[in-house]
Amino acid sequence: MKRVMLTVAYDGTRYNGWQVQPNGVTIEGELNSALTEFLGEEIRVSGASRTDAGVHALCNLAVFDTNARMPGEKMSYALNQRLPEDIKVLCSQEVPPAFHPRKCESRKTYVYRIYVAPFPNPLERTYALFTYVPLDVDAMKAAAAQFVGEHDFTSFSTSKPEITSSVRTVTMCEITEVEKPFGNMIEIRVQGNGFLYNMVRIMVGTLMEVGRGNLEAEAIAAIFEQKDRAVAGPTAPACGLMLENYTFFGENPVKIY
């Protein structure tokens, strides 16, 4: 028996999220089917991040145990033959039997992309949220800085009863704006040790309210204090969000790529 870790990239557009569900096609379900068929034994992967419907990933992680004799490093080739074009394994590797990305000291990076222009651009439609409303990026940057640090993110999450603590540490929240021929691309990059349900999308929705002038950049501290989802901004749409990277710390950290 050995444990194999997959680095999985996907275009989430046509999926009902990561996690296997009674209805709808999911990333996890597609991986389970491809692995079970390919290895000839029932495989159930365990993912690092249960991304929502429509969210993309350049780098999600999944581990599974197998009796296969084939080296884990070779599995990505055969696996990619069996996966649809919008899900691919970019790396497969053997990891220690007890290793699980969710049990490691790690940092995850998400990026949210917003395309601001008078008209939507077909070439930017799949991996960015389009808005024609101008955004004050300097105000958004001032607000973003207030997310960094250890906070109770209750106001920035959709409650899930099983969660015991809403305290998370955001190690980075940076905004860049790149001029494109017919509009601007704003990227909001958020890194942290863990994220509550919908946390990045609510942070982004709140930053957009600041960008539109509906909320002061200084309001973030008060929103944290109120511990009330209703006082933060709306949940930004899934299409703009991408899980971009993982970094592991501690002894024998596993390298992703």
Add this chain to the structure above:
Amino acid sequence: MKRVMLTVAYDGTRYNGWQVQPNGVTIEGELNSALTEFLGEEIRVSGASRTDAGVHALCNLAVFDTNARMPGEKMSYALNQRLPEDIKVLCSQEVPPAFHPRKCESRKTYVYRIYVAPFPNPLERTYALFTYVPLDVDAMKAAAAQFVGEHDFTSFSTSKPEITSSVRTVTMCEITEVEKPFGNMIEIRVQGNGFLYNMVRIMVGTLMEVGRGNLEAEAIAAIFEQKDRAVAGPTAPACGLMLENYTFFGENPVKIY
């Protein structure tokens, strides 16, 4: 009667090219339908570049004449409501009645993107050609430089009987390579005063042969001399190609954006 010019962006993936055809959905056909419905008169646009099936554009141009009283500058709003999400008008403007982009002194820029990595990346699958074969980018750059200037491009075109001259001037052929997390993105940018049928894709196919070591960088001059399509490389697939930009010269040049 006035003449309106549209700047049109599209994801060419699901289209049978620009030009209206008996079978298959085309960009031109979609524009004609949307304009005819919206303006209430039969409209037939005339395009600047008849891009092939599967080729993308950030900036193709189309002109049409109309009796509509609405200012041309306002038409893009209503038009975009009627266009599918993979075709959008990024700018509409009134131009002189005799103006046609194909009759102007102009330069067109195409970009061809090649994603080189061990595995295809779902997030790069729509607007780039994937290859796992490493490419020698320095050799490709040396070959690319030989395309610049006035040449008879017969060897780099699929013959079309109606063409009278195969002499074209390439004003730029530049290659950049950007490192991405799981692979490299190579961009081949070609600018010129006009292009023969399949010319950019055959230039790219030939540059890839150089990158793979199947052809010497110095061979380009001999391929020009032989005036024979068979001695150049294969036609690179449509998915990697995008019409990126137009520039007009001369008196009262029309500004694209």
